[in-house]
Amino acid sequence: MTRVHVIGTGLLGTSLGLALRRLGDDVTLEDISPTHAALARDLGAGRLPDGPVDPELVVVATPPDVTAHCVAGALRRWPSAAVTDLASVKGAVLDALRDAGTDLTRYCGSHPMAGRERSGAVSGRHDLFDGRAWVLTPTTETDPAVVALVTAVARSAGSAVSTLAPEHHDAAVAAVSHVPQLAASLVAARLERLDDAAVALAGQGLRDVTRIAASDPGLWTQILAGNAPAVRDVLTALVDDLGRVVDALDELSTSSDAPGARGTLARAIAAGNAGHARIPGKHGAAPTAYTTVRVLIPDEPGQLGRLFADIAVIGTNIEEFHLDHGLGQPFGLAEVDVVPAAAAGLAHALADRGWRLHG
Amino acid sequence: MTRVHVIGTGLLGTSLGLALRRLGDDVTLEDISPTHAALARDLGAGRLPDGPVDPELVVVATPPDVTAHCVAGALRRWPSAAVTDLASVKGAVLDALRDAGTDLTRYCGSHPMAGRERSGAVSGRHDLFDGRAWVLTPTTETDPAVVALVTAVARSAGSAVSTLAPEHHDAAVAAVSHVPQLAASLVAARLERLDDAAVALAGQGLRDVTRIAASDPGLWTQILAGNAPAVRDVLTALVDDLGRVVDALDELSTSSDAPGARGTLARAIAAGNAGHARIPGKHGAAPTAYTTVRVLIPDEPGQLGRLFADIAVIGTNIEEFHLDHGLGQPFGLAEVDVVPAAAAGLAHALADRGWRLHG
Structure with a gap:
């Protein structure tokens, strides 16, 4: 019991x-709001102390700006207590503490990769952290016993704990989360003034690229502002890459010959292949190449259930x-990814059960 | 019989x-290759004529550059035959025909939004076109009877037919397909030199944004080069938008005050909200806001089947x-989107059946 x-x-x-x-x-x-604190207590999140408390660990779970x-x-x-915080950007918190001359021995920043669209x-x-990564960002000043305590508590909450230097964490989330969010938002923003006939040509690729463009502007403004230098660095590199592609397209627009321009386009797509291959697959394991079995699903209740039961x-x-x-058809296309060795058998067995396979 | x-x-x-x-x-x-033509014949795609043929419709399904x-x-x-082609970019084909002084009365370009990762x-x-959009791009010169014939054949193949002006089609696919592809590829490319610990923080958002980054560089070089002016225009606008965000992040990196910078970030994310809301949902209908029910799925065969059966x-x-x-956990998280009115009932019924709901 901690x-x-x-x-x-x-x-x-x-x-x-x-x-x-x-x-x-x-x-x-x-909580600065007695009402919020009482609500959390009523929900079963803990007790409101009558007098002074003597915690082993203090968790600061406030908005990032405080x-x-x-x-x-x-x-x-x-x-004598250990202190951690849960802010999604670590360098800014650390800089502010250092600027104030704070002794950082008992502080270990952390970032659970968990959230919801509601606040x-x-x-x-109780299961918000189950199976989510929780990154600890100790510094050289941090007491190892403090790191061990924060690790134990994060694991108790259900998370998978890893450790990164604060600036390493901020650069990582800039590349894997903050810049992808901006790219998705601004690709989606290009659709804002497109006419209906054009938007109607949208396929699954666009839907995937822009799914997170539905995110909350207020929250993301805080996140991006809090990690401004790291996001700027990755975004600047992205803008440079896009600029080279614009130049190549410009050359191809004025001359169908345009030596080198096609090479620039091919290298951009190939670099995307290489980067995409690095994203961990299921269970954080190395990426696995699955084989896709495509099945036509009539648009009637229970058809997906029948497919999964089969x-x-x-x-x-x-x-x-x-x-x-x-588009405008009374059925959907289910893409079922399985290990390659299982694909042919699955396809045959589904066809035997009357499913229409596609592609 | 046509x-x-x-x-x-x-x-x-x-x-x-x-x-x-x-x-x-x-x-x-x-086919220019007798072997390829004979193979298609053997697969049941049609017959190889002994002598001259008298088609009502000729379909040119060659690589875009010819x-x-x-x-x-x-x-x-x-x-006296009608002629269509299936190239994914229409303006370039039309320009080349006009440059050669071709009479365009019997020509109606078209683009079936169908493909596979294999060629x-x-x-x-036989079902490659089933349920896919097939865009016809007639000009003012095109004989209406030719448009009617291409429409009938595309519908016979299983597609949903729509009509756009050629330059309108090319601008539309630049925004809904070609620029999203480039954005996905170049966001993924930023991961290429990231270390494993950083890439390990990748979540579903990044996976969605970069899924199509696995696409074939050779094919995409042809597509992008063939639609260079339209892709350049949309991509230039995207780069401008990103540049404004870089400037805002730059200001926030040097001064935490930075008047106006947070507004720029919020407007970028909000514009993404508005664009995302325009993407058609299921069956090409107006976008629908679904409610997500999240269910924890133990990583054992049959669990998804049990969920869908329930x-x-x-x-x-x-x-x-x-x-x-x-990350590193023996279960997955299923996100089931349903109409809002059905969400609470589904969540309760699933919990009653022993499913662990999440978020």
């Missing part, structure tokens, strides 16, 4: 309390699954 | 022959479905 004090009872703080209380940890709660201030306050209030205590879930009977494990919808 | 002559027996030509022969059309085949040449040849060889006659499928029993229709995998 004594954990949570400052900030929004989505993350409340969810962390709920997760730790599953295991019997003593969780105390604090995180450093709250971390510094927690280090002063509890002179507030009422959206808290696949379960056939005994094939589904690695990935996508559902695509044809 | 007499259709197909020039070029690759994936599209062979698939079209297979599709039309389902309905008893008289399909004759031609399309205009073959269309002009077909118009000369068959002075050649052997990859041909959903079928509950009677809820699934609108969209995604499977996400946690």
Whole structure:
């Protein structure tokens, strides 16, 4: 049983309390809003202390713009406790603490890769962190015992813990999260003034590229502003790459010969192949090449259920699954990814059961 | 029964022959390679004529770089036949025909939005066009009877036919297909030199944004080069938008105050919201806001089947479905999108059946 004090009872703080209380940890709660704190308590995230508390670990789960201030306050209030925070950008918090001359021995920043599209205590879930990565960002000043305690608590909450230097973490999320978000948003923004007939040609590729373009502008403004230097660096490199492609397209627009221009285009797509191949697949393992079995699904309730029931009977494990919808047609196209050795058998068995295979 | 002559027996030509022969059309085949033509014949895509043929419609299904040449040849060889082509970019073909002084009365360009990651006659499928959009791009010179004939044949092949002006088509596919491809490729390319610990933080957002980055560089070089002016225009606008974001991030990197910079970021994400909302949902209908029910799936064969069987029993229709995998965890996260009115009932019914809901 660990004594954990949570400052900030929004989505993350409340969810962390709920997760730790599953295991019997003593969780105390604090929020600048007494109403929010009481709500989190009522939801079962922990208790509101009557007097002073003596936590082993203080978790600062406030909005990013007050995180450093709250971390510094927690280090002063509890002179022997470990302190962590959950902000999604780490360098800015650390810089502010250093600028204030804070002793960083008992501080270990962290970032659970968990969230929801809704916020507030009422959206808290005891399983929010289950199976999610939780990155710890200790510095050379951080006491190893503090790292060990934050690791233990993050694992108790259900997360897979890894460790990165703060600037390494910020550069990583710039490349794998913040710049992809901007690219998706601005590709989608190009559709804003397109006419309906043009937008009607959208296929699954566009839907995939722009799915996260539906994200909340307020939240993302905070995230991007908090990681501005790292995002700028990756985005500048992306803009440079796109600029080279624009130049090549410009040459091809004025001369069909345009020596070298096709090479620039081919290298851009090939570099994307190489980068894409590095993305971990299922379970964080090395990327696996799956084989896709495509099945036409009549648009009637229960048809997908029938497909999955048939696949379960056939005994094939589904690695990935996508559902695509044809334009104006009364059926969809299910893409079932399986290990290559299982594909032919699955296709035959599905055809035997009357499914129409496609492609 | 329509007499259709197909020039070029690759994936599209062979698939079209297979599709039309389902309905008893008289399909004759031609390819610069006698081996390829004989293979398509052997696969059932049509017959190889002994002597002259008298087609009502000639379909040019060659690689894009010889399309205009073959269309002009077909118009000369068959002075009363209609001629179409299947190239994915229409303006370049038309320009080349006009430059050669071709009479365009009997020509109607077209673009079936169908393809596979494999090419050649052997990859041909009779259902390749089923449920796919097939865009016709007639000009003011095109005889309406020619448009009617191409429409009828495209519908016979299973497609949903729409009509756009050629330059309108090319601008549309630049925005909904070609620029998204470049953005996905170049976002993925930024991962190429990232270390493993950083790439390990990749989540479903990045996977979605970069899925099509696995596409073939050779094919995409042809497509992009063939639509260079339209792609350049959309890409230039995207680069300008990204440049404004880089400037805002630059200001935020040097001053945490940076008046106006946060507004630029918020407007970029909000414009993405607006563009994303325009993408047609299922069946080409107006976009629908679905509610997502998230279910934890143990990583054992048959679990997805059990989920879908349960959903079928509950009677809820699934609108969209995604499977996400946690990092290093023995389970996945299924995202089941349903109409909002059905979400709460589905969630309760699944929980009753022992499913762990998430978020």
